[in-house]
Amino acid sequence: MKATYREVKADILCRITKGQWAPGSLIPNEVELAESYGCARATVNRAMRELADDGLIERRRKAGTRVRASPVRQARFDIPLVRSEIEDKGAEYRYSLVSRAIDEAPGWLRARLQLGADAQALHLVCMHYANGDPFQHEDRWINLEVLPQARDADFTQTGPNEWLVATIPFSTAEISFSAALADKELADCLACEAGAPVFTIERATWFEGDANTFVRLTYRPGHRMTTRY
């Protein structure tokens, strides 16, 4: 009795996993549960809301709450700065600038970021090392129309990622994961063979409607992103 919302949540979860409340079936309403747990309705509400957020149950006004027929599995990944990713493993982080150039944004980039016809972009290629071993290759474009100060920033000592995090408070992003082949240049940087399969993350970010940067991060062969739920 006098259960906390955590206890209520755990108990409901338990009943679902044990099969007591089968997939698709209706769960008692909040008032009934509050009575049976001896707590306030708000407490049950919070427990149920979190379960709904976790994708385990489905709630609809008037229709009540049901156990999801096929639970929506959600994987949640943290996308840290490379520096933290490496240092958290206890490895030593090193950064290096491979190349820097200012150019008109190529067509595919203009399309992807919805840029104007003659948009100027800063193109950086960088490498991130863990204990001296190639860890991640970074191919970055920065929109100079929106971030003209990037032109004068020094990217020889620290990566553009850290500069951007400090410069842009927050932004929305589109992120995608895929597999690619290492071409000759990438293979040289990552110290692997050309034709090796590599895991890549692409991310485009916008701030107040304007695209400010696009980056393709390529990990050394064999890299995995792992999570639990």
Added chain:
Amino acid sequence: MKATYREVKADILCRITKGQWAPGSLIPNEVELAESYGCARATVNRAMRELADDGLIERRRKAGTRVRASPVRQARFDIPLVRSEIEDKGAEYRYSLVSRAIDEAPGWLRARLQLGADAQALHLVCMHYANGDPFQHEDRWINLEVLPQARDADFTQTGPNEWLVATIPFSTAEISFSAALADKELADCLACEAGAPVFTIERATWFEGDANTFVRLTYRPGHRMTTRY
């Protein structure tokens, strides 16, 4: 005045993105915010709690609430059933069983799932098609010690995924994304060339401490997982 928690959340988010509250800086406490928004403290609390869940702020009792210095970017992916993934695109789903065998679990699988030395496993290879085109290759192992009924299940018409979802109410999982090369067999199934880079998802699931299944899902070349935040 009389703001809802959504309005409070939006306003705080706005102040952070606009740079009014810089990364690392202290945010007014709940009581102060409640007064300035003209709402109850619980309303501010809910807004702040959600922002903390989203990784934008950090809260500690007594120390107060701060804007995260480097926001933990979190990407959330839905991992749907392949069937839904395909049908949601408006494509026609088709399933096909490639092979079925019962064997001792190989060493790597026993290690990965912490199985006993002579564990029996059902090994299934399946294909999922979208509008007739190869979409996903499924290489699945089911632990027969825990799920002996899988031995008699019919996997010629529907995939093991749907059977498992119906059989196991809920389970914990470890999921990982990586890149691989298509070998000859995979290439034949996916109608691509051997040596093509492919995106793979591996998932192991446990129910009450016992591993019940391991699956490697391989998508056709060019597949992307995308999300926004």
Added chain:
DNA sequence: TAGTGGTCTAGACCACTAC
């Protein structure tokens, strides 16, 4: 030890929607 967030309550009103 004092200040902050974490949680609970009892009650209220509202918004949606299945019937």
Added chain:
DNA sequence: TAGTGGTCTAGACCACTAG
């Protein structure tokens, strides 16, 4: 239109922890 979840309130007490 009635039943269900969604949200807000004013107040209370508790748990943690920085100083």
